[in-house]
Amino acid sequence: MSNAAWESLSNQAIAAAGVVYFLALLVHLAEWASLRQPGTSRAGRKAEALALSTAGGVSDGPVLTKVAEHGAGDGQDAVDEHRVALLGRLGVLLTIVAAGVHFVALLGRGMAADPNRVPWGNMYEFTISGTFFVTVIYLAMLKRHQLQWMAPLVVGFVVATLMVAVIWLHAAVAPLREALNSPWLVIHVVSAVIATGAFTVGGILSGMYLVKARTGERTTGPLARVPSLVVLDRTAYRIHAFAFPVWTFAVLITGPIWAHEAWSRYWNWDPKEVWAFITWVVYAAYLHARATAGWKGRNAAILALVGLATLWFNFIGINYFSTTSMHSYAAPAVEVVVTAPAVPGGA
Amino acid sequence: MTQAPERPEASGAPAPDTRRPGELTARELLRWTWRQLTSMRTALVLLLLLALAAVPGSVIPQSGVDALAVSRWKDSHPTLTPIYERLQLFSVYDSTWFAAIYLLLMVSLVGCILPRLRVYLTALRAQPPAAPSRLTRLPDHRVLQVDAAPDVVLDRARAHLRSGRYRLRRDDADPARRHEVAAEKGFLREAGNLLFHASLLIVLVGFAMGGMLGYQGGVIVVQGQTFSNTSSAYDDFDPGSLFGSEDLDPFQFTVDDFTVDWITEGSAFGTARGFNARLSYRDRIGAPQDSYDLRVNHPLTIDSTDVFLIGHGYAPRITVRDAEGNITYSGPTVFLPQDQTFLSFGVVKAPGGSGGAVGLEGLLYPTFALQGGDPTTVFPALGNPLISMSVFTGDLGLDNGVPQSVYALDTDNATQVMQPDDPSKPVRLDLELGETEMLPDGLGSVSFDGVDEWVRIQISKSPGKEIALLGVVLALAGLLGSLFVRPRRVWVRTRDQDGVTMVEVAVLDRSGGADLGEVLDDLAAALSGHPDPVTQGTTGSAASRRDQKEEA
């Protein structure tokens, strides 16, 4: 296949992935809509109760009894429950398919470049890679952390971001600037993108925590399906606890090593570095807050969202607004030199 | 959640007595301050402050990052500049207030980890705690009936826990504890946490060493020229506060050749795929010569100094002669690229020959072409080089001893040379490679003899970078232990009930939120001596019960 063919394959695959994600979103919304009916909300909550007991890994007497008792409920309940479960599974299946197509799009970008390379040379590529990892991380944690209820939020986020990427950020495939062409960069960006995906999923959880803390527990409506505050807080913590070391690795180890090789300075307080540092400190504060009296729960969740805001600002804001950042994708191939001029024979 | 003693902030103040705060003795006050400073809440607030304090440096140009941007900013904000300067906003990360925040944080950190280290070391030497009297009171417990003698069950428990790398309590001497096993594991969590925090100090030390004992410098070297590492050879030189020029490694290098791999087709037309500067270098004068292909991302390390390729451009060879044919200026002249097309700007300053000083100022077009009548360069490589210069004469400020930039012509007191037949039009010298043109007014001639390439080399010494790297790697290792190791205590107690062995087991996870059910299942299976244990009696899991309550 020629480079041009790979590039157009990639473009088509992104469009196709967008469509499938959108279908997945519709299915998940239908799933939620079924829950809205009072009859079914119980079924949903029941499924969740079961989920919780397995989430804790405890074969728990009382919960099982409760399920058994409800399982004997009227037929309508069972039908609705069945439909919700079916829609849920279909939605996940569509998301998996979309992620597969999404991956093809990434592969196409990489193959279209000459020489072949990892697909994150510009904002468009970074965005489609980042959203891919949001999906992958959500899918990977789906079973373990019982995240079915998050589906519309995650898929909705991915669809919206992909649309932004295609409409505003799209750029033709170009070779990497040489400074970006380093194995350290590959490791650096892979880990940064993975951490970004995980922080985003964690942020959605913390956001829901705040929503739920405000509205209180509901027994009907979509919110009834969202797990309890305790579970939200714990799951958010686990995902952040995964993302934080990855981010540490990305911005405090591989980033500086690469910067040292490319620019002679391992840490230069370049705006991109500053904001990566800020993000790191805010998430460290989040982890602290969860162990500090008076900061647990709500304040910790707010910190997690502040962290997420700094993370995305770094990606979007700094690339667009900063002219001094060495990370600015607009920078010329090798920095055009304008330095403090020297005096012949002088200092 | 935390194993660290969370200090009750309110009771940090000594004795709730009748004295007002003002009457604290100096020692009490000191202790109170210390407690406040080393509390978790202070650490949290300081962390947030640190994040906040880092923000201005990403908005305001920083002299350490881009000195030119700073002077431009100062020019356009004359009123704000003195205020910003007083607040050290042009070097936020070296400012006293930024340092105050992170030093306070570090003090707080030391104050935090030292006591924890002591507690931890004591805990390490201590035995796992004995079983509480009522295991069934614990949130995660199970009661089993096992077809084996109590001693067999206890032996199974010990074997299982040992293989799970638990530490067992030794109670041989205590007859009251003959029917119990107590075990503990997960000490590495606290160790990891302590390691993480201590490593932050290592990082800071490494970072500070780089800032104080290192230096950065930049220099433009034209192909064929040799650079010797002395501070005067640099175009810009930025030493750390404790760096002396005697710390410079005495190497030298010559740029033998420079090549750019230009892309000549496709959407990336006119950009470069790679750069290569071939250097021959010696570690010190008289040392054997080596050579190295210096490329982006592939620095050359000589002793403890790193040499990087970070930029390139063109240096046209221009010769100026006076009316009598004496050479007043000759050689490669560094022109600075203006943009990605490598349209480059430069000046020539030829001191007075027979007709007075000559100054030239203008552009180099690497591949010159007229597009719609406008002169442009269509490719950044040297396809059809052309220089186009204006000419000045008179007082170019060359002799008054004031340092001048080699990249700008001081034309304040100079006069521009005009065309003899039309004095309203300035003279423009458009020279192709190899051409020579006469100047009017007996000023002589200018020849364009060729083009050399130059490379911009960044040279730096950052001692302590290995220490900083070691610090973050240790910090990461500690962090992983701290976040993923689960501290856990397990107790097993057997009871002989009318010839039937009843076993109580309980697990406590001090990190919270773990899958204790699985641990209990495994343990129960091991105690029963077969994979599928018959579970009887009561079980409990506080976690799921709590969740249910919240559900309701």
Ligand code: HEM
């Ligand atoms: C340099 C600034 C600091 C940074 C970047 C930092 C970062 C962190 C991080 C990322 C964690 C999470 C690891 C975990 O949950 O085990 C943590 C935990 C902890 N930090 Fe710090 N910390 C700093 C300063 C301090 C200070 C000054 C104290 C003392 C008051 C402290 C006490 C603790 C404690 C007790 C934990 C354990 C919390 C838990 O068990 O969940 N830290 N810190």
